[in-house]
Amino acid sequence: MRSKNSIGRIDIWLLIIYLALVTTGLFSIYAAAFNEAHPHIYDFSQNYGKQLMFIGVSLFVGFAILLIDAKFFNVVAYVVYGLSIVCLLLVLVVGSKISGSTSWIQLGPISFQPSEFAKFGTALALAHYLGKIDTDFTKFKTKLISYGIVFLPMLLILAQGDAGSASVFIIFLLVLYREGMGGQILIIGLATATLFIITLCVSKWFIMIGLVVTYAFFLLLIDRTKKNIWLVTGFLIAACAIVFSVDFAFHHILKQHQQTRINIILGKEHDTKGVGYNLNQSMIAIGSGGFSGKGYLKGTMTKYNFVPEQHTDFIFCTVGEESGFVGCFLLIALYLALILRIIYLAERQRSPFSRIYGYGIACIFFFHFAINIGMTIGLVPVIGIPLPFLSYGGSSLLMFSMMIFVFLKQDANRMNIF
Amino acid sequence: MIKNKINYSQRKYVIGSIFILVALIILIKLFIIQIVDDSYKHSSDSNTLRYITQYPSRGKIYDRNGELLVYNDAVYDLMIIPSQAKKIDTAALCKLLNINHSTYINNLNKAKKYSMITPSIFISQITKEEYGRIAEMLYHYPGFYFQIRSIRQYPRPIAAHTLGSIGEVTKPEMDKDSYYKLGDYIGKSGIEKYYEKELRGTKGLKITVVDVHNREKERYMDGACDIMPESGNDIILGLDAELQAYGEYLMSGKTGSIVAIEPTTGQILAMVTSPTYDPNELVGRKRGTHYSQLLNNPDKPLINRAISGTYPPGSTFKMINGLISLQSGVITANTPYPCNGPKSTPIKCTHYHSSPVRLYDAIENSCNPYFWQAFQDMMNLKRFGGTKAAFKFWYDNVISFGLGRTCKSDIPFTVSGNIPTMEYYDKLYHGLWNATTIRSLSIGQGEILVTPLQLANVAAAIGNEGYFIEPHYIKCFGNPDDSVSFEKHIINIDKRHFREVKKGMQSVFEGEHGTARMSAIPDITVGGKTGTAENPHGPDHSIFMGFAPINNPQIAIAVVVENAGFGSTWAAPIASLMIEKYIKGEATRPKLEEKVLTTNNAE
The missing domain is CATH 3.40.710.10 (DD-peptidase/beta-lactamase superfamily)
Structure with missing residues (x-):
């Protein structure tokens, strides 16, 4: 009886936003992968037909989740997390190579990406761990375990060579911040990122000089107590270490194509035929949409396959070209509504598990949305992560849907938590 | 402990602000590339639209009694798209075209150097008779196709100097008149030269939409922007x-x-x-x-x-x-x-x-x-x-x-x-x-x-x-x-x-x-x-x-x-x-x- 009640109490707005995004995705894939010989959207031999099938599966699974007891996910959080870690280890052994990284597991006709699964698992595990009544984030041990939960799958995915998927886990820092992590970590993180980018753009020796000058400047300004001098000197050494290690990492650890992608974004390289081709074509497609777009199914760049991988990672091009700035604005508004709605709902949870889980998935959606769209318009390097609910692909759609439905279930059940 | 955690709830505003800020940055960038900057629109057009020149038929020349002196005849250029020319039986094709192997390699390399995906002329001006023989067999050779082209023909071998001839435009001629593009024909002497403007007619334009492989897919705007070629004016000479x-x-x-x-x-x-x-x-x-x-x-x-x-x-x-x-x-x-x-x-x-x-x-x-x-x-x-x-x-x-x-x-x-x-x-x-x-x-x-x-x-x-x-x-x-x-x-x-x-x-x-x-x-x-x-x-x-x-x-x-x-x-x-x-x-x-x-x- 209770579960029936909870279904009745699910947040209708979040469900509507979810359905709107999934529908937009289906029609975008239809436009991007349209095949004249198979004009029916339910043609299962085509990508749009398959996506329709994936949507059906996702909705079925979602409905099933709503029927399961809300506490179930809190209970099995570690199991899911552990399973996903096993999968990630497995993929290192038996994974099949698709576009440069071994991140897929092939099970007969079905292939899926454990990294998608791991995001879900990590969100659950983090929520479970931090949501425990006796967890105190001020304790060092708690911090260590929290970081461990986040960075273990990240490192495993990095080991697969899929830096894009691995980068998603960074966003869990925002969840930790919400739960009490020091704001200075975010600021230091941001400063580090800035230093990172500057290192790639400018010669490291120039940065050294800049850092030393700043250091001298600080020494003049502050109270020159012993503690302060050590602190500032410590920052200087850390900054220098970052600069050198970034420089080393960029040139010796990153693969050539990753270096090139970054260089293109930084404007250091121009390459409209090779690696820069995707980005260039993608920006042309979106830019040519203008204010109101070329009209549905009328995008010439989209229709005639000028943008590679358009139905997957570059699906936003279809929206940009065919529906223009208006369409892009509405879609971004829809995503923002989704993320903010989840945060709003998360904040009204009585159970910390539900709240932290909500933040977890909101951050995952945010990261995917920002990085994916940012990449298609040249704001960030080309990182192959899907646009939630829009990109073609069964495992990502199913995972994103499950994240939503689990949260819907938690929210619907919030009144039963005391 | 619980109290401690509640304190952090104000951080939702920080997090929410980050989300909104990032969304705004994305919107600004979109605004720039979609509305402010025009160059993407032009790039899209040049990517997807192919402007195909439609050649008008050149004016004919008659004598004073209406006898035809100069007319146009069709010849065929054998075109090649190198990227599509795969698994070619070179020996058989050479035999069909009546060329030797080194000519084949030579012409192929020339075409490849020009472009792998846009067509270029492999052998020019094949006569109607040869065309018939070759066209029948051409389906064996992907990437090759015929393009029709017109040349001047003279029913009687007379008045060569008066009639003059046409030839491909030179660089100076193109500089002088922007009407001409590389490979166009222009009157070089005689009547052909003096009455070039009347004889040549007006070129037309067919705009087609192509896909990433440069294949024609459809007429652009159903041909609304196409320009029909205008045939050249015929000339009747005082010549008998x-x-x-x-x-x-x-x-x-x-x-x-x-x-x-x-x-x-x-x-x-x-x-x-x-x-x-x-x-x-x-x-x-x-x-x-x-x-x-x-x-x-x-x-x-x-x-x-x-x-x-x-x-x-x-x-x-x-x-x-x-x-x-x-x-x-x-x-x-x-x-x-x-x-x-x-x-x-x-x-x-x-x-x-x-x-x-x-x-x-x-x-x-x-x-x-x-x-x-x-x-x-x-x-x-x-x-x-x-x-x-x-x-x-x-x-x-x-x-x-x-x-x-x-x-x-x-x-x-x-x-x-x-x-x-x-x-x-x-x-x-x-x-x-x-x-x-x-x-x-x-x-x-x-x-x-x-x-x-x-x-x-x-x-x-x-x-x-x-x-x-x-x-x-x-x-x-x-x-x-x-x-x-x-x-x-x-x-x-x-x-x-x-x-x-x-x-x-x-x-x-x-x-x-x-x-x-x-x-x-x-x-x-x-x-x-x-x-x-x-x-x-x-x-x-x-x-x-x-x-x-x-x-x-x-x-x-x-x-x-x-x-x-x-x-x-x-x-x-x-x-x-x-x-x-x-x-x-x-x-x-x-x-x-x-x-x-x-x-x-x-x-």
Whole structure:
């Protein structure tokens, strides 16, 4: 009886936003992968037909989740997390190579990406761990375990060579911040990122000089107590270490194509035929949409396959070209509504598990949305992560849907938590 | 602990702000590339739209009777898209195309160097016959296809110089007119060059949308932005194909030219230059080879002698001198001058006749002393008050016949010839010269040089009794909306004087001593004058100019046979046959024709 009640109490707005995004995705894939010989959207031999099938599966699974007891996910959080870690280890052994990284597991006709699964698992595990009544984030041990939960799958995915998927886990820092992590970590993180980018753009020796000058400047300004001098000197050494290690990492650890992608974004390289081709074509497609777009199914760049991988990672091009700035604005508004709605709902949870889980998935959606769209318009390097609910692909759609439905279930059940 | 956690709930605003900020950054960037910056729109168009030039069919050229002289024929360019040319059985394809393997590799590499995905010409201008054979088998060879293209064809191998030819545009031509793009054809000479703008028509444009592999997918906006090509205007020439062909036939084996003009209109009826070539040689794949062969031929068949060969007019110039003398008043038709035959000074007579002679006899006998004395008297005429004034009178009248200048019409590359000026003589003789110094002018020698075209025009002017229309090729355009007109020039000499000279020219054919009496045509009264022009390059040129019928001329003609000797032997019979052919439609004197044909001037 209770579960029936909870279904009745699910947040209708979040469900509507979810359905709107999934529908937009289906029609975008239809436009991007349209095949004249198979004009029916339910043609299962085509990508749009398959996506329709994936949507059906996702909705079925979602409905099933709503029927399961809300506490179930809190209970099995570690199991899911552990399973996903096993999968990630497995993929290192038996994974099949698709576009440069071994991140897929092939099970007969079905292939899926454990990294998608791991995001879900990590969100659950983090929520479970931090949501425990006796967890105190001020304790060092708690911090260590929290970081461990986040960075273990990240490192495993990095080991697969899929830096894009691995980068998603960074966003869990925002969840930790919400739960009490020091704001200075975010600021230091941001400063580090800035230093990172500057290192790639400018010669490291120039940065050294800049850092030393700043250091001298600080020494003049502050109270020159012993503690302060050590602190500032410590920052200087850390900054220098970052600069050198970034420089080393960029040139010796990153693969050539990753270096090139970054260089293109930084404007250091121009390459409209090779690696820069995707980005260039993608920006042309979106830019040519203008204010109101070329009209549905009328995008010439989209229709005639000028943008590679358009139905997957570059699906936003279809929206940009065919529906223009208006369409892009509405879609971004829809995503923002989704993320903010989840945060709003998360904040009204009585159970910390539900709240932290909500933040977890909101951050995952945010990261995917920002990085994916940012990449298609040249704001960030080309990182192959899907646009939630829009990109073609069964495992990502199913995972994103499950994240939503689990949260819907938690929210619907919030009144039963005391 | 729980209390501790609640404190952090304010951080939702920080996190929410980060989300909104990032979304705003994305929107700003989108705003820039979608609305502010136009370049993406243009890039998209150039990516996806293919502008395909639709070539109009070039205007056809007809003769005055509607006979087709130039038309367009289809040839086929074998195109290749290198990226699609895979798994080709090279040996079989070479055999099919009748090329060797190295040519195949060569052409393939050239195409690849140009582009892997856009088509380029593999073998150009394959004939219809070959096309049929190759096209049947071409499906075996992906990446190869035929593109139709039109070339000029000439049903009769005549009038090569007049019609001219077309060829691919050069860089300077493209710089001058942005209409032309690489690979376009443009008129290079003759009619094709002068009437290029009318003949070429207007190119059209087909816009298609292509996919990433450059395959055509659909018409852009269903063809709403396409431009249909406009066919070129046809041209009807004043040329008479039969007469032209006959003239070329008569001139075969000789060096020289024939120009025939319709006096009342100034239209060129025939313009023969010999040696000549078949215009079909400068068409198609062999154009380059043939062109250099013609260029290196010692007989210089590419030169149009009718408009760029200059010759001393010799005795034919006596008509003009006679007319000017009459106009000056120094003589009348009946003024007699003595002739001592070969003993005459300072110019001897080359003919035997009674003395004294009057104008008609002087023309009939081509009497040098007569024209010298008339010229001398004119130069010394008191009315002018000096040689220089008299010379100016002579000079002005001479150039009013269109001599000493290029032709101002649709005949390109005409040369001006030469009529010596007063300044020229002043410089040459340091101002000290008189009638005797320039006596050669009286008999059409000396510095005077004319082209056959100019000479034919003089004949037309005399036939017309005092005017001529600037000679030209065109009769009218196929599209009657476009009209053409050419300047009418009035010569400042009285009509009655022309009539006197014409009488003399008639007796050249009909008189007892007439230099062209052997060339008289039954039933047609011809007026004409032979000339035997001395020149520094070798034996005399045989020259004739004339018109017929005498009172209402339908044809004026000039004939020059280089280094052939007497005008009466070669030029006059050829002109006579031409006149008969034009007026009667056939030449009825096989013996004369045979004589003209069987001996060439080289012997």
